[in-house]
Structure formats: C-alpha cells, structure tokens
Amino acid sequence: MSQRTSNTGRRKLLKGGRVVDPKHGRDSVMDVLVEDGMIARVDADLPIDGAEIVEVPADFVVCPGLIDMHVHLREPGQEHKETVATGSASAAAGGFTGIACMPNTDPVNDHAGITELILRKATEAQVSRVYPIGAVSKGSKGEELAEIGELHSAGCVGISDDGHPVADALMMRRALEYSSMFDMPVINHCEDPSLKGDGSAHEGYYASVLGLRGIPAAAESVMVERDVSLSELTGGRVHIAHMSVRGSLRAVRSGKERDIGVTCEVTPHHLILTDEDLSYDTNYKMNPPLREAADREAMIEGLADGSIDVIATDHAPHHADEKAVEFDKAPFGIIGLETALPLILDRLVHTGRVSMRRLVELLAVNPARILGLEAGGLTVGGMADITILAPNSTTDIDAASFRSLGRNTPFDGWSLQGSVAATIVGGKAVYVNPGLPQAAVFGDGQP
Amino acid sequence: MSVVQANPGTDSGRSVTLPTRLRSRHLLSIADLSREEIFVILETARVMKEIGTRPIKKVPTLRGKTVVNLFFEPSTRTRTSFEVAEKRLSADSLNVAASTSSLVKGETLTDTARNLEAMAPDMIVVRHGSSGASHLLAGVAGSRIINAGDGMHEHPTQALLDAMTIRERKGSIEGRKVAIVGDLAHSRVLRSNVLLLKALGADVWVCGPATMWPSGMARFGVTATTSVDDAVRDADVVMMLRIQLERMHGHYFPSRREYFRLFGLTRARMDLAKEDAIVMHPGPLNRGVEIASDVADGPNSVILEQVSNGVAVRMAVLYLLAGIDEGTT
Numbered sequence: 001m002s003q004r005t006s007n008t009g010r011r012k013l014l015k016g017g018r019v020v021d022p023k024h025g026r027d028s029v030m031d032v033l034v035e036d037g038m039i040a041r042v043d044a045d046l047p048i049d050g051a052e053i054v055e056v057p058a059d060f061v062v063c064p065g066l067i068d069m070h071v072h073l074r075e076p077g078q079e080h081k082e083t084v085a086t087g088s089a090s091a092a093a094g095g096f097t098g099i100a101c102m103p104n105t106d107p108v109n110d111h112a113g114i115t116e117l118i119l120r121k122a123t124e125a126q127v128s129r130v131y132p133i134g135a136v137s138k139g140s141k142g143e144e145l146a147e148i149g150e151l152h153s154a155g156c157v158g159i160s161d162d163g164h165p166v167a168d169a170l171m172m173r174r175a176l177e178y179s180s181m182f183d184m185p186v187i188n189h190c191e192d193p194s195l196k197g198d199g200s201a202h203e204g205y206y207a208s209v210l211g212l213r214g215i216p217a218a219a220e221s222v223m224v225e226r227d228v229s230l231s232e233l234t235g236g237r238v239h240i241a242h243m244s245v246r247g248s249l250r251a252v253r254s255g256k257e258r259d260i261g262v263t264c265e266v267t268p269h270h271l272i273l274t275d276e277d278l279s280y281d282t283n284y285k286m287n288p289p290l291r292e293a294a295d296r297e298a299m300i301e302g303l304a305d306g307s308i309d310v311i312a313t314d315h316a317p318h319h320a321d322e323k324a325v326e327f328d329k330a331p332f333g334i335i336g337l338e339t340a341l342p343l344i345l346d347r348l349v350h351t352g353r354v355s356m357r358r359l360v361e362l363l364a365v366n367p368a369r370i371l372g373l374e375a376g377g378l379t380v381g382g383m384a385d386i387t388i389l390a391p392n393s394t395t396d397i398d399a400a401s402f403r404s405l406g407r408n409t410p411f412d413g414w415s416l417q418g419s420v421a422a423t424i425v426g427g428k429a430v431y432v433n434p435g436l437p438q439a440a441v442f443g444d445g446q447p
Numbered sequence: 448m449s450v451v452q453a454n455p456g457t458d459s460g461r462s463v464t465l466p467t468r469l470r471s472r473h474l475l476s477i478a479d480l481s482r483e484e485i486f487v488i489l490e491t492a493r494v495m496k497e498i499g500t501r502p503i504k505k506v507p508t509l510r511g512k513t514v515v516n517l518f519f520e521p522s523t524r525t526r527t528s529f530e531v532a533e534k535r536l537s538a539d540s541l542n543v544a545a546s547t548s549s550l551v552k553g554e555t556l557t558d559t560a561r562n563l564e565a566m567a568p569d570m571i572v573v574r575h576g577s578s579g580a581s582h583l584l585a586g587v588a589g590s591r592i593i594n595a596g597d598g599m600h601e602h603p604t605q606a607l608l609d610a611m612t613i614r615e616r617k618g619s620i621e622g623r624k625v626a627i628v629g630d631l632a633h634s635r636v637l638r639s640n641v642l643l644l645k646a647l648g649a650d651v652w653v654c655g656p657a658t659m660w661p662s663g664m665a666r667f668g669v670t671a672t673t674s675v676d677d678a679v680r681d682a683d684v685v686m687m688l689r690i691q692l693e694r695m696h697g698h699y700f701p702s703r704r705e706y707f708r709l710f711g712l713t714r715a716r717m718d719l720a721k722e723d724a725i726v727m728h729p730g731p732l733n734r735g736v737e738i739a740s741d742v743a744d745g746p747n748s749v750i751l752e753q754v755s756n757g758v759a760v761r762m763a764v765l766y767l768l769a770g771i772d773e774g775t776t
Binding site for chain 1: 555601
C-alpha cells in the first residue's frame with residue numbers, strides 16, 4: 001500500500017481529452033485535477049497551480065472508472081484458473097477500475113471469512129478494486145439462505161448463486177425480501193434447470209447441425225418472467241445476469257414499465273457473436289449459449305433504448321486443459337475482461353449503435369448504482385478512479401499476452417478499433433497500455 | 448494398385464475416370480464430401496464388394512498399413528464391419544475399446560490420441576459419444592481419421608452404405624422418395640443420411656414424434672411430418688431409425704406400446720409405400736417397437752444387404768483415404 005500512498009500524494013492535472021461523465025452531465029474537453037488519490041476539480045481549462053501536468057491526447061476519452069459487475073475470480077479453490085491478483089490485474093488491463101466477483105468459488109463465498117479473504121487478496125494485489133458478491137444460499141445449494149446480513153457487513157455488494165439459478169421460487173422470494181433490508185440486489189442466473197437439461201448450445205438450427213444438445217431460449221425467459229413477478233411481489237431488487245434472449249428482454253421491459261425493481265446486464269459476446277459462429281471449438285461454449293441473430297439484434301436495441309442497464313463480461317477463466325476436450329464435456333465460459341472494451345468500441349460505438357455517453361452509463365454509472373458503490377462518476381471529493389480510452393487506436397487481441405491466467409476466448413487474433421489507454425485507481429495508474437506510445441504520459445502502469 | 452479397377456460412372460451416366468483418393472485427409476462428415484466424391488466412394492465400394500465374393504477374400508492393398516479402431520461406445524456391427532474391411536485389405540488392425548482403455552483411468556481424448564499417434568498408425572477409426580469427437584482427434588492426430596459415429600452428429604459410413612444399398616436396388620437416388628422415421632433429434636444416422644440423400648437429389652421425408660424433432664428442422668431441406676402414413680405413402684425407401692428405450696425417461700414418449708402404435712412400421716403401413724419399396728434399418732433392431740418382425744424379415748427388407756454393403760463401403764473409404772496410388776505406382 002505504501003507505493004500507492006506515495007504516488008497519490010501528488011497533484012496531477014489530466015489536461016485535455018474528452019471527459020465523458022454522464023452522472024454529472026459532462027461531455028466535452030475538460031481537465032481533471034487529482035489530489036491525494038481523490039478528484040479535486042473537473043472543469044475546462046483548469047489552472048496548473050503547481051500540479052504535475054499530464055497532457056491527455058485530444059482524441060482520448062476520460063471517463064469514470066469502468067466497473068465489470070460480473071466476474072469469476074476462482075479464488076479460493078481454483079487458483080489454476082485465476083486468482084484475485086491475476087483477475088484484478090486483468091481487469092486493470094481491460095480498463096476496469098472495479099470488478100464484482102461471483103461467489104462460486106470453492107468453498108462458496110457464503111460466509112464472511114471468504115469475503116474477507118477475497119478483499120485482503122485484492123488489497124495486496126494493489127490493482128483494480130474488487131467488490132465481492134455473496135451467495136444467496138449456503139453452498140449455493142438453494143436450500144437455506146446464507147447469512148446475508150453478515151456478508152453485507154463483511155463487504156459484499158450483492159448476492160447471487162451464480163452458476164446455479166435460484167430454482168426454487170419460494171427461495172427467490174425470501175432472498176428478495178431479506179436482501180431488501182440491506183438494499184442489495186439479488187443477481188440471478190436465470191435458467192430453468194429442467195429445460196436446460198444437459199444442453200451445451202443454443203437450441204436451434206446450428207446446434208442441430210452439429211448434433212449438440214440444445215438449451216432453449218425459454219429456459220432463460222421463463223425464470224426472468226418469474227423473477228420480475230417476484231420482484232413486484234416483494235419490492236426486492238432483482239438483477240438479471242447475462243441476459244441473452246428476446247423473451248427475457250420483453251419481460252424486463254414490461255417490469256420496467258411498471259416501475260418494478262428489475263435491472264439486467266448483457267455480455268459483449270452476446271452482443272457480437274451468434275450461434276451461427278458455433279463449431280466444436282470450446283471457446284464458443286458458454287452459458288447462456290450464443291443465441292440467434294434476432295436475439296443479438298434485440299440486445300443491441302435494448303442497450304440503445306435503455307432497457308438494458310449494464311454490459312458485464314461474465315469473465316469465466318478456465319485452464320486450457322479443461323477446454324481441450326469434447327464440446328459437451330468442456331466447462332462453460334469464456335474470459336472477457338481484456339477484450340470487452342476493444343469489442344464494444346469497435347462493434348457498438350464505431351458502428352453508431354451505442355454512443356460514448358451510453359457506453360459509460362452501461363459500464364460505470366449503472367453498475368455502480370445497482371451495486372450501491374460510490375463510483376460511476378468523476379465526483380469531486382470522490383475516489384480518483386478513472387479510465388482513459390483511446391477509441392481510435394487499434395487493438396490486436398493476443399490471448400497469450402493477457403494478464404488473466406485464462407486464454408479461453410473466441411476473440412484471439414481479432415483486430416479491433418479501440419483500446420484502453422490507461423486505468424487509474426485511487427489516482428494511481430495501475431495499467432498503461434504498453435502498445436500505445438501516447439499513453440506513456442500516464443506513467444508505467446506498474447502498481 | 449491393380450485391385451481397384453473401378454468402373455467409371457456416375458448416377459447420371461456420365462463417364463469419368465475415378466480418382467483414387469479424396470480431397471480431405473479425413474472422413475468426418477458427409478458435409479465435407481462433394482457430390483463427385485460421394486460417387487467415387489460408392490463406385491469404389493462396388494468394386495470392393497466383389498472381393499467379398501471371392502474364395503479368398505483378401506487383397507494386399509493396405510499391407511503394412513496400421514488402422515486403429517478406437518471405440519468409446521459399445522458397437523458390434525460397425526466395429527466388426529470396419530475390422531472385416533481392414534482385414535480384407537490386409538491392413539494391420541488394432542482394436543481399442545473404451546472399457547479397456549486409459550479413458551476409464553481419466554485420460555483425455557486428446558491424450559489418448561497423442562499416445563496412439565506416437566505409435567504411428569496410418570488411420571484411426573473412431574466411435575465416440577460426443578458430437579465433434581472425431582474433429583477433435585483430427586486436430587491433434589497426424590493420422591487420417593474416419594468418423595464411425597460421433598454423438599448425435601454424424602455417421603458418414605452408415606449413410607454411404609445406405610446410399611449404396613439404395614442404388615443397388617433402385618438404380619439411382621435422384622427423385623426417389625425416402626422416408627426416414629424415428630428419433631430424429633438424437634440420430635447421427637439421420638444427419639448423415641439427410642446430407643447425403645439430398646446431395647444425390649432424393650425427396651427426403653422425415654417423421655417422428657414432435658418431442659424428437661431437431662430444432663430448426665425447417666432449414667434441413669426435408670419434408671417433416673408426424674404422420675407415418677404420410678411419410679411412407681408412395682415412398683421408394685423406408686428407413687427406420689432405432690429408438691432408444693431410455694428416452695422414455697426424458698418424457699419423449701409414454702411407452703413402447705404407444706410408440707409402436709403411432710410410429711412403428713407395420714405391414715399395413717408398408718402397403719402405403721410403393722410396391723417395390725425397400726425397408727432399411729441401421730440396426731440394432733427393436734422388434735415390435737419401431738418395426739414389426741414381419742416387415743423386418745419380409746421381402747422388402749434389405750437390412751442384411753446394408754450390413755454386407757457396410758464392409759464394401761468401409762473398404763472403399765479406407766482405400767481412398769490411404770491414398771495408395773500417391774507416389775507408389
């Protein structure tokens with residue numbers, strides 16, 4: 001921690017650059033003054049006043065630190081896949097100043113001891129912030145509620161049995177009621193287990209051609225419809241994890257029209273790939289599976305019109321050996337932290353489907369609001385968590401160079417327009433893009 | 448190699464010189480074969496079939512070649528058929544069955560393949576319960592891979608032997624009505640047959656309980672129905688698929704009795720087909736479930752001819768993939 005403190009003692013003036021900060025209605029060329037790791041001022045043409053000047057290239061975007069609210073860190077228990085340290089370093093390299101980590105570790109994060117362990121590891125790593133998500137039920141078995149109050153006290157910002165849907169409707173009802181006392185959302189992986197069966201790909205033409213067992217769209221949407229109804233019943237907040245089909249989006253829209261406390265997220269891969277991309281390459285196996293083109297299109301429309309609140313990666317690292325098997329035997333999931341921003345910039349922003357302002361809402365403002373974090377805006381007096389984007393620089397995805405231990409991505413080798421220039425946490429650059437000479441102004445990025 | 452003096456010829460009567468190898472290194476899917484390559488295999492199989500009628504049913508064509516039969520699923524018919532085909536061509540065959548393999552000790556398919564590969568076989572014939580398993584092998588092995596059935600995906604040599612049988616009985620496949628009846632969703636025989644029969648111009652009808660239709664069937668280019676009578680009516684070929692009785696547990700159908708009543712091939716139903724229609728089944732049969740015994744054993748049945756042709760087709764595939772003529776003659 002000493003290094004972070006010593007570096008944040010200085011006054012730094014990020015001069016120039018397009019500040020996109022929808023929480024405070026900012027979208028223009030401005031300066032940001034960082035002092036003692038906090039944001040001191042944000043305005044056009046700030047006086048230098050003895051501060052160290054960091055000249056931000058004019059086409060860079062300076063925005064509140066981005067937050068990925070759906071990440072799997074695998075520690076404790078599966079450190080060969082990812083650790084808190086490698087996962088948070090991966091987050092920093094992906095432009096995320098904060099990540100929320102799912103509780104499906106081994107043991108499950110269902111009591112304060114595990115939460116404290118994760119937080120301690122994150123503090124030691126000194127990169128991006130880690131916000132643990134606690135379990136809904138003990139062992140995520142869906143039988144008894146976890147000690148949600150204690151999890152909240154220990155630092156959990158939401159609860160989820162992610163990976164395991166909260167299948168029992170009564171358990172979901174109680175979880176929503178109980179968590180509302182702590183104003184924490186219940187994040188549900190919506191999927192009816194009996195409809196999913198042993199499916200491994202979206203139930204449709206392409207799975208049929210490949211002979212893969214299907215997971216129907218309705219496996220997800222039936223539970224989203226249920227959860228919207230239960231949120232209405234209880235007043236609790238439900239957040240739909242990695243939504244993938246248009247039936248779910250319809251349910252969320254209808255809930256929002258009735259002012260029910262439902263929010264939702266979608267992953268970059270569901271916004272970019274479809275089941276037509278499927279082969280026996282297990283880097284295309286994730287849950288929910290890649291859906292149809294019409295679903296992808298609906299998700300993109302939902303982003304633009306505000307029905308979808310968040311883009312989250314569902315970063316799910318697996319060891320290469322675990323993925324080098326038959327498709328139906330491979331674990332679900334792909335990594336996403338270090339590919340998300342280039343993909344979103346190239347495929348959604350540069351194509352005009354999503355504005356830069358909307359991007360910041362989806363990746364900073366809304367995840368912070370849903371999880372109740374003091375983040376999501378360049379707030380004077382708040383933590384100087386800042387992401388700098390270089391929307392016009394090219395990123396050549398090279399999985400071998402990832403800071404994540406995972407290499408399981410279908411995007412390896414893709415060339416995309418848009419890069420992360422630097423990631424600043426508490427005033428300290430925890431990542432500076434080594435392939436971007438203009439980004440060197442932010443430091444060396446070595447925490 | 449003088450063994451295979453294949454007669455030139457195609458379904459349309461054009462005369463061409465038969466190549467002695469295929470473009471692809473492997474036979475993983477019917478989808479990888481061109482129409483011409485299908486004819487090459489079928490014509491080669493016709494020549495191979497003659498070898499099986501000789502007093503000494505053995506030619507030296509694949510002498511010195513090693514073929515591994517790697518079977519992760521129980522199989523009598525297909526494994527034996529490949530083995531007979533390999534022996535008739537004088538290849539050295541090696542059978543590896545799942546129950547005796549390292550797989551039961553937790554070895555991955557990739558590692559099993561690498562270990563076999565270290566012994567430098569020329570070809571690996573693989574049967575596996577996972578769709579795409581033969582693709583996975585092809586990605587790590589230097590040998591040529593023959594897919595002998597992968598999960599619910601494909602069973603290409605079955606479709607080739609079926610096509611051979613239809614051509615023997617019907618002359619050509621083009622324009623023939625072929626009805627395929629049974630568990631459509633889980634059948635690799637169906638997928639390979641649909642691809643092959645459509646490539647050769649058949650009018651393909653498929654029929655099965657609505658619980659057993661693959662998703663997106665409209666895009667397969669077949670006529671789908673739940674009425675066996677409609678499927679069988681005026682058909683030239685009726686191909687029955689084996690129904691797996693354990694499917695009853697997944698709520699696919701209520702009982703054998705009801706399945707037979709709604710979808711079983713009976714004499715009465717066969718009366719709807721053309722008089723000279725042939726009845727096919729990839730085996731093993733569930734008598735009294737998908738097919739009545741008097742139909743399975745009746746005059747229209749070519750089920751045992753399929754088995755004989757299986758050996759010939761597999762000899763042809765082994766021969767063509769071995770690429771024997773390349774640099775050796």
